[in-house]
Amino acid sequence: MIRAALAFTLVPFAVLLAAPRPSIAANGFLAVALACPAGVEMPDFSSANASDVLVQPAGQFDCLKVGEVLATQLGLAPGERHKIVCEGQKS
Structure with missing residues (x-):
């Protein structure tokens, strides 16, 4: 009985954590992931x-x-590497 009640309380919480949060994206930043070719220095x-x-x-x-x-x-x-950049959005 306790196990079933616990499952019902954890599932909605997990759904809330996985749901997209559009308010966070409105903070004006862009996450950029770049693939660096093998012959180019960082x-x-x-x-x-x-x-x-x-x-x-x-x-x-x-x-x-x-x-x-x-x-x-x-x-x-x-041989390729990646680079992550955070940029402020231009308005």
């Missing part, structure tokens, strides 16, 4: 010479976490 690397770029709005305090999740979705070829 200091010379930018979005202009990236082989893949993924962008997602993010909040100030979760921008790097969102960038890490984006980086897992990059199509990295052997």
Whole structure:
């Protein structure tokens, strides 16, 4: 009986945690994940010479976490690296 009651209280809480929060994205930051080609050194690397770029709005305090999740979705070829950048949105 207690186990069933516990399951009913945890499931809605888990759904709330997984639900998208649009108010966080309104804080004016962009999480950017860049795929760095193998021959380019990291200091010379930018979005202009990236082989893949993924962008997602993010909040100030979760921008790097969102960038890490984006980086897992990059199509990295052997020898490529990734870079995560948090930028302020331009209005």
